[in-house]
Amino acid sequence: MSSSCQFLLAGDSQHTQLVSIPLSTASSFRSLHQLKQAVAAKFNVVDPSKLSFSVDGTVSEDLVSLLKSHRPIIVLVNGHAVVDPPGPSGLPFIGSHTEVYPDHIGNHERLFQVYGSLFQTTIMGRTVYHTNDPEITGHVFKESAFFTKEINSAHPLYGVKSPHAGVFLTSTHTDIWKEAHKFMVPSMGPKAIDKHCRTVVDIVRSTFPVFDELERTKQAFNVYDLMLKLSSQIVGKLFIDADFGHFRSADAPVHITVKTIFRLLGLNKKVTSWGDWYTYLPFGDPKRLRDTWHEVGERVAAHIAEAKVRREDGDVPLQEAALKTENLTDFFIRAVDNKGNKLPAETRKPALIVAVTAGFVTTSALLSWLLYGLTSYGDSQARILQELVDSGMTEDTDLSDGKFLSQLSFLDKYVKETQRHHTTSFQPARTARMDLVLPNGMRLPKGAVVIPEIHHLHHNREVWDNPQRFDPDRWDTEKVKNRDRSSYIPFAMGPRMCIASNFVLREVKIILAQLVFRYEFIRYRETEPIEYDPMFQTIRPRNLYMKTRKRTTWPSPSS
Numbered sequence: 001m002s003s004s005c006q007f008l009l010a011g012d013s014q015h016t017q018l019v020s021i022p023l024s025t026a027s028s029f030r031s032l033h034q035l036k037q038a039v040a041a042k043f044n045v046v047d048p049s050k051l052s053f054s055v056d057g058t059v060s061e062d063l064v065s066l067l068k069s070h071r072p073i074i075v076l077v078n079g080h081a082v083v084d085p086p087g088p089s090g091l092p093f094i095g096s097h098t099e100v101y102p103d104h105i106g107n108h109e110r111l112f113q114v115y116g117s118l119f120q121t122t123i124m125g126r127t128v129y130h131t132n133d134p135e136i137t138g139h140v141f142k143e144s145a146f147f148t149k150e151i152n153s154a155h156p157l158y159g160v161k162s163p164h165a166g167v168f169l170t171s172t173h174t175d176i177w178k179e180a181h182k183f184m185v186p187s188m189g190p191k192a193i194d195k196h197c198r199t200v201v202d203i204v205r206s207t208f209p210v211f212d213e214l215e216r217t218k219q220a221f222n223v224y225d226l227m228l229k230l231s232s233q234i235v236g237k238l239f240i241d242a243d244f245g246h247f248r249s250a251d252a253p254v255h256i257t258v259k260t261i262f263r264l265l266g267l268n269k270k271v272t273s274w275g276d277w278y279t280y281l282p283f284g285d286p287k288r289l290r291d292t293w294h295e296v297g298e299r300v301a302a303h304i305a306e307a308k309v310r311r312e313d314g315d316v317p318l319q320e321a322a323l324k325t326e327n328l329t330d331f332f333i334r335a336v337d338n339k340g341n342k343l344p345a346e347t348r349k350p351a352l353i354v355a356v357t358a359g360f361v362t363t364s365a366l367l368s369w370l371l372y373g374l375t376s377y378g379d380s381q382a383r384i385l386q387e388l389v390d391s392g393m394t395e396d397t398d399l400s401d402g403k404f405l406s407q408l409s410f411l412d413k414y415v416k417e418t419q420r421h422h423t424t425s426f427q428p429a430r431t432a433r434m435d436l437v438l439p440n441g442m443r444l445p446k447g448a449v450v451i452p453e454i455h456h457l458h459h460n461r462e463v464w465d466n467p468q469r470f471d472p473d474r475w476d477t478e479k480v481k482n483r484d485r486s487s488y489i490p491f492a493m494g495p496r497m498c499i500a501s502n503f504v505l506r507e508v509k510i511i512l513a514q515l516v517f518r519y520e521f522i523r524y525r526e527t528e529p530i531e532y533d534p535m536f537q538t539i540r541p542r543n544l545y546m547k548t549r550k551r552t553t554w555p556s557p558s559s
């Protein structure tokens, strides 16, 4: 008689695995659930509940008869043998490059339709896995024994990986991430947000003369360019105490620091789209990427040296630092945790570069799509204005502390729907820590980089009704309210998600409320289809132009 239960993970013959669980251990299983957990642990199956057991071709849920089986018990995942993720076979050498670029959004959508909710692409020998499945996404972002943010050579951030930045560009299993994250989170906590938003309100007011000048001189403006100026003016002030001078006049140039960071991100997208080997080339774009990275470092260092830091007031406890410091540079220099530790000096500059970059590149794209929607989606602009009027807004209303904004339910739905339909981030990636089997029964090798494709999660037909329709009111429906948390993740999710999501949501609502209350936004060249820039780190409209008209009348409050 056998002294153990044998389990065979069904798969192709090359990957079939047999494991034994001694009967002394097996007899201690009290439920099928416990057995599934033990077997899942042996085969590295991410979700034990997806296992089923088959003996002699029949699936059985009877624990007692399963444990008595003298024959190997066949283990199925999601009801079938495990398989490798499918994907296009691609061309020699360049692989799937032409299947993905130049239109990665459209092509990924096509590939999801052809191959299902998980597929792989290989470009220049670098394989990446893409998913639009909320369940897989939830596991991928968890930071668990199975997945972590590890920036290996297949990872989209490989070209700008930084061992010292701590956040964003550094792998999770490093001491520096834990340290940097600990200091950065309170810098975007609730008290900090109230303070930051007072600066946001002032900077939005400083844009009014520019909008007025553009109207007086009958000029249309490129929406992304103007929103780039606005969002970088805000993070420049908040993080490195820099006045980029973007609103001194309508034609004030974009500050050289902002231009250099912008160039860095374009180059990174371009270079990493060609694979690991390309990043090492001593000439062309890879060299330009390295040089630009160096230049960004020097420019930000110069801002840090000039930023106001109240050294004379001494160190401040981390939890009070948001209120007692002048800006993020001051925060990083003077905040001390309860063990007396400070953010390591070598992390300050790279972490500030990340904060400034993450801060304006994403927000400028989101703001541009928010303005696009005002002029493209039905009565959105009129509804936002009506809500502001109904809530009693005047030119002097203080929007910074969030109380006024919290009444604006349509504005909230409008921002949510814009972040769903016009997702700006598309490549947060995580890496498999071991050979594993996903809940859908597909296996991934250790080191596999998985990208939950945010745009495609937000347009997954199994989750969203009519996903191509812009419909802010969908956020009132029970279906959307009860959705899987992982099906809507504009700021990613899990321990490595955006640290500034609450700030951003308040910031963009302040900007929208202040601008829509004062100006009517009118699309210019409205028949021209809007193109996004596929070779940029975020999804931004390239050719969106508008004009504004200063409001002289407002609607009456609704009865």
Ligand code: HEM
Residues within 6 Å of the ligand: 166, 167, 168, 169, 181, 184, 188, 354, 355, 356, 358, 359, 360, 362, 363, 366, 424, 425, 427, 428, 429, 490, 491, 492, 495, 496, 497, 498, 499, 500, 501, 504
């Ligand atoms: C519309 C605005 C924004 C969007 C859509 C956005 C989105 C994201 C996403 C998707 C991630 C995850 C990246 C990944 O997993 O690789 C992320 C991380 C991050 N974001 Fe944002 N972000 C925005 C604004 C900001 C701002 C204003 C800041 C300023 C501090 C910021 C700071 C960060 C940092 C530091 C991380 C990395 C956290 C970590 O590594 O643990 N983001 N953001």
